Amino acid sequence: MTRSTVFRRAAIVLASAAAFGMLSSGPASAAPVADFAKGAAELQALATEVSPAASAAVDALLGASVFIPKDVLEVGLTTPQDFMYPSPTLGCGVADKPATVTLASAQGGPNLFPQISANQLRFQAIPAYVAIPQSSELSVAWINLTTFQGGIVKLDDKLPIINTPLLSKIVDTGKGTVLATMFGTVGYADAVTCTVVPTVGTFTV
Template sequence: MSRLPGNRLSRRLPAALAGAAAVVALTAGSALVGAGSAAADPQAPAEFTVPIEINVPTDLAALIDQAGAISPEATAALNQLIGTAAADQIAETLGVNLGFTTPAPFMYPAPTVGCGLDGQMATVTLATAQSGPNFPLPPWVEDNQLRFQALPAYIGIPKTSELSVAWINTSTFKGGIVPLDETLPVVDTPLLSKVVDTGDGKVLAAIFGKVDYTDGKSCIVLPTVGSFDA
């Protein structure tokens, strides 16, 4: 993964620049002594040095200032580079891989009874599964995982969730039945979702169960099935 120069490089550059300055000073002193000797002895050639300008940023602030002096495009490019490097470092610290995925739908919307739009007592529930790695953008899903999500076509705030996903990995023959019990932090509202460690392989899954809402309605979700690559 890409990294910006760390503290080790920041410590080495000032020391290197100080060493270079010392060498230049010593050489300049030798030039003055050489010049004085040349006046007494015409056979001794005068020594001289050419000043060397070193323009190397020693820290991130100097690098940002240098980009700003070049152009707005350089600043934008540097900001993007810094953001990428920071994401790399965060991913490495958390032990996850960078990536971007999109949810895949189940084979068909799940028939849903007990709730609906415009006073109807039936509707459908859309269900999806999202593979990893999906990081750093939410939702965070790692390798060998699937995030299952149910979305009943009903306008209301979920109160409790009794939805579950049954899954089996056809490559490893491992599986289970897991509640979709993730909740929104602080307010503890059900998200009707769950990240499941399915392992690598082809995964068959079915979502089913019930969602109770704060207005007293209950959506009973009949099973829908799907096939996904984890």
């Protein structure tokens, strides 16, 4: 095998591993990282044999990776995990009914959009009441059954500029099994307040 052929193969390994690591639809695994490191080492060694200019070009290429956030390199695509049951929601409803439900979920990272880092959960609520929230007093109480860390947080994220409550919050729960309950109220225009009866769920981070 000629040196140019080996050089091309090393470059292909490097590019393929990088693409896999950035576009994988699942959590990052050890294999792509190992392949990337192997391809990078081969490429650097071969570039040194070719010329100083080739070596400098490869070093610049690999050095550019320091500007890529670690979370982006490790990014995957995750899906929300539902709480055990929709939460009965009182004081508001559809078609003048006195009650409705609120769907609650938690989504783990790493995830690109919404941006969630590893060892985090994004708690979120979607009331069935059709209106734009004006205020949120929703909260989540959680405990990590693996580390025994826990807390109570308000779902007080807001949409930039228009300041509309998103009914969500990203929490540094740490890795493990998380037990959580969501409860509280959501305020709407015309003095309408939805009271969300507690729901519970367990989530893997």
